[in-house]
Amino acid sequence: MKDLKKRSRPFPNRKHNSLSLLLVMSFTLFLSPLILPAGRASAAAPPTLTDLWNGTAHFELYMNRPMDGQSASGSNVVVIGDTWYWFHRNVADLPSWKLGTVVEKSTDKGLTWTSPLPILQPAAGTPWARMVTDGNFRYDSQSNKWMALIQTNDGVNPWTLSYFERAGSDPMGAFTAPSGFTNPAVGAKEIWSQITTAAGKDSVDIPGGTNLIFDEGTPQIVEKSGNDYYVTFHGASSTNGTTHGYRGIAKTADFQNWTPAAPDAIVDEYDAEAWNVAWNPGGPVGAGAANILKEGDYYYQIIEAADVNLNGFAGQNWPMGLLRSTSLTSTTWENWNPNPLFPAAGQVIEWQYPTFFKDSSGTTYVSISKYAPETEAGFRIYKLVSGAPTADAGIGNTLLNPSFESDLSWSAGSLSRSADRAHSGSYSLKSTSAGAANAMTTAQVKVQPYADYRLSGWIYKTNSDGNAYLDMNDISGEASAGVNNGSGAGVWTYVSQIWNSGPNSSVNIRCVTDSGLNAAAYFDDISLVKTGKDNIVLNPSFETYEISSAGWTLGTMSISNDQAHLGSYSLKTTSPVAANAFTAAPLHVQPYTDYRLSGWIYKTTDNGNAYLDMNDIAGEAQLGVNNGSGAGVWTYVSQDWNSGSTSTLYIRTATDGGLNAAAYFDDISLLKLGGSTGQVLFHTGLESGQNQPTWSDTPEAIFNVSNSVSSVRTGESSRSGSSAIRVSGVDNNSNVSYSDNKVFDVNIPVTATTKLSYWAQPLNENGRHVTVDFIFTDGTTLRDSGAADFEGISMHPNIARGIVNNWRQVQCNIGKWANGKVIDLILVDYDQGAGIGAYTTYLDDILIIN
Numbered sequence: 001m002k003d004l005k006k007r008s009r010p011f012p013n014r015k016h017n018s019l020s021l022l023l024v025m026s027f028t029l030f031l032s033p034l035i036l037p038a039g040r041a042s043a044a045a046p047p048t049l050t051d052l053w054n055g056t057a058h059f060e061l062y063m064n065r066p067m068d069g070q071s072a073s074g075s076n077v078v079v080i081g082d083t084w085y086w087f088h089r090n091v092a093d094l095p096s097w098k099l100g101t102v103v104e105k106s107t108d109k110g111l112t113w114t115s116p117l118p119i120l121q122p123a124a125g126t127p128w129a130r131m132v133t134d135g136n137f138r139y140d141s142q143s144n145k146w147m148a149l150i151q152t153n154d155g156v157n158p159w160t161l162s163y164f165e166r167a168g169s170d171p172m173g174a175f176t177a178p179s180g181f182t183n184p185a186v187g188a189k190e191i192w193s194q195i196t197t198a199a200g201k202d203s204v205d206i207p208g209g210t211n212l213i214f215d216e217g218t219p220q221i222v223e224k225s226g227n228d229y230y231v232t233f234h235g236a237s238s239t240n241g242t243t244h245g246y247r248g249i250a251k252t253a254d255f256q257n258w259t260p261a262a263p264d265a266i267v268d269e270y271d272a273e274a275w276n277v278a279w280n281p282g283g284p285v286g287a288g289a290a291n292i293l294k295e296g297d298y299y300y301q302i303i304e305a306a307d308v309n310l311n312g313f314a315g316q317n318w319p320m321g322l323l324r325s326t327s328l329t330s331t332t333w334e335n336w337n338p339n340p341l342f343p344a345a346g347q348v349i350e351w352q353y354p355t356f357f358k359d360s361s362g363t364t365y366v367s368i369s370k371y372a373p374e375t376e377a378g379f380r381i382y383k384l385v386s387g388a389p390t391a392d393a394g395i396g397n398t399l400l401n402p403s404f405e406s407d408l409s410w411s412a413g414s415l416s417r418s419a420d421r422a423h424s425g426s427y428s429l430k431s432t433s434a435g436a437a438n439a440m441t442t443a444q445v446k447v448q449p450y451a452d453y454r455l456s457g458w459i460y461k462t463n464s465d466g467n468a469y470l471d472m473n474d475i476s477g478e479a480s481a482g483v484n485n486g487s488g489a490g491v492w493t494y495v496s497q498i499w500n501s502g503p504n505s506s507v508n509i510r511c512v513t514d515s516g517l518n519a520a521a522y523f524d525d526i527s528l529v530k531t532g533k534d535n536i537v538l539n540p541s542f543e544t545y546e547i548s549s550a551g552w553t554l555g556t557m558s559i560s561n562d563q564a565h566l567g568s569y570s571l572k573t574t575s576p577v578a579a580n581a582f583t584a585a586p587l588h589v590q591p592y593t594d595y596r597l598s599g600w601i602y603k604t605t606d607n608g609n610a611y612l613d614m615n616d617i618a619g620e621a622q623l624g625v626n627n628g629s630g631a632g633v634w635t636y637v638s639q640d641w642n643s644g645s646t647s648t649l650y651i652r653t654a655t656d657g658g659l660n661a662a663a664y665f666d667d668i669s670l671l672k673l674g675g676s677t678g679q680v681l682f683h684t685g686l687e688s689g690q691n692q693p694t695w696s697d698t699p700e701a702i703f704n705v706s707n708s709v710s711s712v713r714t715g716e717s718s719r720s721g722s723s724a725i726r727v728s729g730v731d732n733n734s735n736v737s738y739s740d741n742k743v744f745d746v747n748i749p750v751t752a753t754t755k756l757s758y759w760a761q762p763l764n765e766n767g768r769h770v771t772v773d774f775i776f777t778d779g780t781t782l783r784d785s786g787a788a789d790f791e792g793i794s795m796h797p798n799i800a801r802g803i804v805n806n807w808r809q810v811q812c813n814i815g816k817w818a819n820g821k822v823i824d825l826i827l828v829d830y831d832q833g834a835g836i837g838a839y840t841t842y843l844d845d846i847l848i849i850n
Contacts, residue, residue: 062383069371074134130155160184218289245286272305293356317344387424392527423524444506456496457526466517565666598638599668608659704733710741719844744826766839768800797831
């Protein structure tokens with residue numbers, strides 16, 4: 001058997017609060033919006049989180065209170081009858097960084113709030129001498145008291161949890177510890193030390209030893225069962241300067257004595273790996289604050305996840321996702337398929353401190369703190385409404401009540417909220433005026449100056465007469481999108497226009513009818529959304545300046561409103577010979593960085609090619625719809641590309657190959673996927689045109705293994721694209737078995753900064769013993785070098801890694817062990833000394849970089 005390195009496996013948790021992140025406290029009273037006349041009451045029951053999970057409901061913005069991110073943090077909303085209570089941080093003393101907790105009250109469902117009232121503040125000589133914040137509040141009707149479990153810090157020792165109460169149903173006053181109660185209720189590591197002492201757990205196998213998780217924080221008193229309260233909380237571990245995050249659960253009858261309620265963390269870093277997030281290298285590092293609500297047979301959990309570090313760093317991802325389980329104490333929660341629920345945009349701690357709650361009618365809300373970017377910081381409440389998410393509906397929409405499911409936030413004028421017809425949900429905004437009419441947002445909508453936004457919505461006209469449109473109340477350079485006189489009868493029409501905000505910092509959105517409209521018209525699902533965070537293509541949908549060519553050198557192509565994927569315009573060619581258009585100015589990209597080029601293409605016949613490329617630069621991305629396909633449909637095309645040494649480029653739309661009819665291009669994007677990758681020395685996703693194996697199914701060394709396979713398979717399983725390397729065989733011996741198969745013949749010098757990255761999906765337990773390996777020109781191997789991956793797991797295949805049926809990224813700083821060597825061969829190895837039987841693993845996206 002080959003030399004082995006003992007397995008050492010690192011895992012996540014989150015340090016709840018970065019003391020370096022401080023914003024000046026500025027409380028602003030949220031002003032009541034004007035109210036629309038109520039429409040006909042809906043008999044339908046409010047949608048549930050189960051509806052959200054199944055795609056028949058979505059969250060839309062209900063309240064947005066701009067304030068500094070620090071004061072909006074630690075938020076917790078509790079509803080008692082028709083009164084809402086909002087608990088959140090206050091900065092009690094800025095120079096010494098003291099944090100306390102205040103409460104505000106609303107009797108109109110969150111539209112207006114009282115001034116913040118301090119209820120728990122730092123006190124000298126206590127466990128909360130410096131901080132008493134980020135807690136959970138719960139009203140117990142049986143004992144008629146409020147309970148608070150809250151993070152405390154004395155400025156010297158680690159974080160603890162302390163417990164407080166207040167008699168009666170009104171929390172608007174001081175909370176105190178019960179008579180005879182000894183705080184802190186949870187000492188540092190008191191609960192985690194009971195969980196993280198036995199090997200074999202996600203919360204235990206951390207580099208450096210067991211019992212490394214600390215910081216019981218961001219608690220939630222989820223429920224009471226019998227005499228016990230079940231409480232969830234986060235924890236943190238620090239490995240090589242990176243803080244990882246976990247969620248745990250414990251039970252207590254008296255908030256003084258605690259017992260773990262699950263044998264391991266209920267959420268760790270691996271639970272977010274499959275989210276639709278362009279995670280930075282290393283992937284997610286774990287979980288932070290979370291909140292759980294039970295509906296029916298399921299517990300639904302909304303939870304923070306992050307990459308890079310849970311202390312907060314610029315350029316990291318910090319989204320919120322949705323999980324569920326039928327057991328509160330499960331260590332395996334199901335991921336909502338479209339996760340994340342609140343997407344990330346490469347900010348420092350973007351979303352924080354979520355709370356699910358319901359009002360007296362059973363309507364579901366989620367409150368959340370928006371920490372970054374600074375221009376969007378504040379406290380928000382989103383309301384769950386019926387209907388599948390439509391174009392631009394959801395978290396990114398800056399408009400309150402965009403589908404008119406509530407009777408607020410719009411000044412209706414001569415229009416009215418109506419249940420006659422709806423594009424989604426139960427209501428829309430209706431006009432029956434025979435002349436000009438309009439309705440407008442009651443408060444100006446904040447926008448970021450000089451940023452691109454998409455104004456969109458759905459309009460229904462009962463006949464084709466007159467105009468119905470959206471605009472920005474006639475400001476200079478406004479977006480105006482609608483259904484014109486002579487069209488639109490009897491159908492919901494999607495309208496959209498891209499708009500650059502210029503110097504504007506706020507706008508009013510208006511719904512307008514004019515030009516002889518003499519029958520009912522309806523507006524629904526209106527949205528103002530900031531477009532792609534990193535799309536560097538100017539005028540990507542050809543909408544910004546309507547029919548002008550701003551941002552593009554058109555050549556023989558033209559801007560057209562014949563056909564559009566979204567909005568009103570696209571780029572059109574009718575040339576029977578080769579034609580192209582270019583971005584008018586070069587686009588600046590970051591060298592050695594991953595980007596995604598994408599767009600939508602429509603061909604009116606199958607003939608000829610229509611594609612996007614980078615004007616024939618070396619190693620360009622090129623993607624399109626080829627001769628023989630694509631007639632009569634919008635086709636999405638996409639390709640990931642590493643910029644290498646390139647710093648500027650032009651995006652080109654092109655047609656050739658005998659295209660003899662119209663073709664269209666729309667919604668073109670060049671999107672940065674992550675941070676700099678460094679110099680790419682070797683990369684393949686095994687797709688056509690990428691590096692292909694030099695050998696297939698060829699062992700370099702084999703012992704006690706039969707049917708050894710190591711070849712590219714298309715259409716079976718892949719992490720990206722359609723192809724991956726299948727590694728499989730049969731282990732015939734329970735003592736010593738291995739198959740080291742050579743796949744690529746290379747010559748790659750290794751420096752101190754060289755790294756290996758690849759993705760693996762084992763299909764069975766034996767498949768966890770497959771790795772990518774190297775033979776160096778001096779005859780040594782990576783597997784026997786002592787190298788370990790980013791998690792501390794040996795790169796030797798005899799040590800199992802990964803999760804069966806899950807794609808997982810493996811990364812290794814190979815320069816630490818092989819600096820000065822030269823990679824001669826890339827292998828894929830199987831090695832196991834104990835088990836026997838079949839093994840199968842797929843490998844994809846192999847990358848070697850400096």
